[in-house]
Amino acid sequence: MRLHRLLAAAALAVACAGLHAQDLSTVCHATSSYDLTVRPDQLIFDRAAPAPTRVVLGNGVLITDGQQVALNDEEQDRLALFQQDLRALMPRVKAVAQRGVDVTMQAVREESGSLNLDPDTRAELDNRLATDAADLHQRIAASQSTHDWRGDAANQYANRVIGDVAPLLASALGQQAVNAALSGDLQQAAELRDRASNLASGFQPRLQRRLQVLRPQIQALCPDIQRLSELQQGIRGSNGRWLNLLQIGQ
Template identity: 80%
Template sequence: MRLNRLLPVVMFAMACGGLHAQDLATVCRATSSYDLTVRPNQLIFDRPAPAPTRVILTDGALITDGQTVALNDEDQDRLALFQRDLRALMPRVKAVAQQGVDVTMQAVRDESGGLDLDADTQAELDRRLAAHAAELHQRIAASESTHDWHGDAANQYANQVINDIAPLLASALGQQAVSAAVSGDLQQAAALRDRATHLATGFQPRLQQRLQVLRPQIQALCPSIQRLSVLQEGIRASNGRPLNLVQVGQ
C-alpha cells in the first residue's frame, strides 16, 4: 500500500487497514517514491520511474541502475551512516506496527461487546482474533520488503480478518433476531439492526481515533528520518540526479 509514497521502511508498519492512520507524511512530513528491500549486505530501493529506478547501497558503495557511482570519502562515510541508521530504524518501526495490530484487534473485541454475544460466540471471536493477530505479528517480524504491503496484499490481509469474523457475528445476530421475532419483540429486533448498522458504519472512524495512541511513538521516529534525509543530501545517481531516497518537507 503506497499511502502517499511514505518513507519505504515505514511501510513495514502497514500490516492491516487501520495501521496507516498515523501517516508519516502528516506526522513527520516524510515521503519517498521508492520501495525498499532489505538484504543482509544490501539495501535495495526501486521504483517504476523516473530514473534511477533501482538504487543499491552496499558496504559504502552506491549502484544506480547497474552503474557504480564514484564517491569521495565523505560521501562514502555518509552513505555508510545512512545504511546503519536505516537498519536501526526498522525495529522501531516494526514495534509501532506490532502495537497497531494489538490496538486494532482490541478495538474489534470492544466493539463486539455491544452486540450481546453469547459466551460461545464471544470465545470463538476472541480465538479467531488472537490467531489473526499472531499471524500479522509474524508477518511484520519476517517482512523484508515494502512490496509485502502494497495495496492488494494489505487489503488481502484485512479481508482475511473480515471474511473470518463477519459470518460469525452475522450468525450470532441472526439468531438473536430470530429469537426476538419469534417472541414478538419488535423493539429488540430494531435494536439489533441499529447495533449492527452502528458497528458497520462507525467502526473505521472509531478505530482511527484509537490509533492516535501511536502518535507519540511515530513522532519519536521523526528525528531519525530527518537525519536520513540530511545524510543523503548532495549525493547523486549515475545519471547526475539527486538520490532523494527520503524527502522531508518543511
C-alpha cells in the same frame, strides 16, 4: 446490517500494520516514492518511475539502474551512516506496527461487546482475533520489504481477517434477529440491525482516535528520519539527479 464494513475497516487497519491514522507522512512529514527491501548486505529502493527506478546501497557501493556511481570518501561515509541508521530504525518502526495490531484487535473486541454476543460466540471471536493477531505479529517481524504491505498483499491480510470473523458475527447477530422476530419482538429485531449498522459506520473514526496512542512512539522516530534525509543530500545517481530516497515536507 453492513457488518462487513466494520470488519473491513478493522482488517485494513491491521493489514496496514496499525499506521493508517498515524503514519510517518502525517507525523514526521516524511515520504518516499520508493519501496524498500532490506537484505543482509544491501538496501534496495525501487519504484516504477521516474529514473532512477532501482537504487542499491551496500558494501560502500551505490548502484542506480545498474550503473555504479563514483563516490568520494565523504559521500561513502555518509551513505555508510545512512545504511547503518536505516537498519537501526527498522526494528523501531516494526515495534509501532506491532502495537498498532494490538490496538486494532482490542478495538474490535470492545466494539463487538455492544452486540450482546453469547459466551460461545464471544470465546470463538477472541480465539480467532488472537490467532490473526499472532499471525500478523509474525509477518511483521519477518517482513523485510515494504512490498509486503502494499496493494494485493495488504488486501489479502484484510480479507483473511474478514473471512475469519465476519461470518461468526453475522451468524450470531442473524440468529438474534431471527429469535426476536419469531418471538414477535420486531422492535428488538430492528434495534439489532440499527446497532450493527451504527457500529459499522462509526468504527473507522473511533479506531483512528484509538490509534492516536501511537503518536508519541512515531514522533520519537522523526529526528532519525530527518537525519536520514540529511545524509543523502548532495549525492547524485548515475543519471546526475539527486537520490531523493526520502523527502521531508513541512
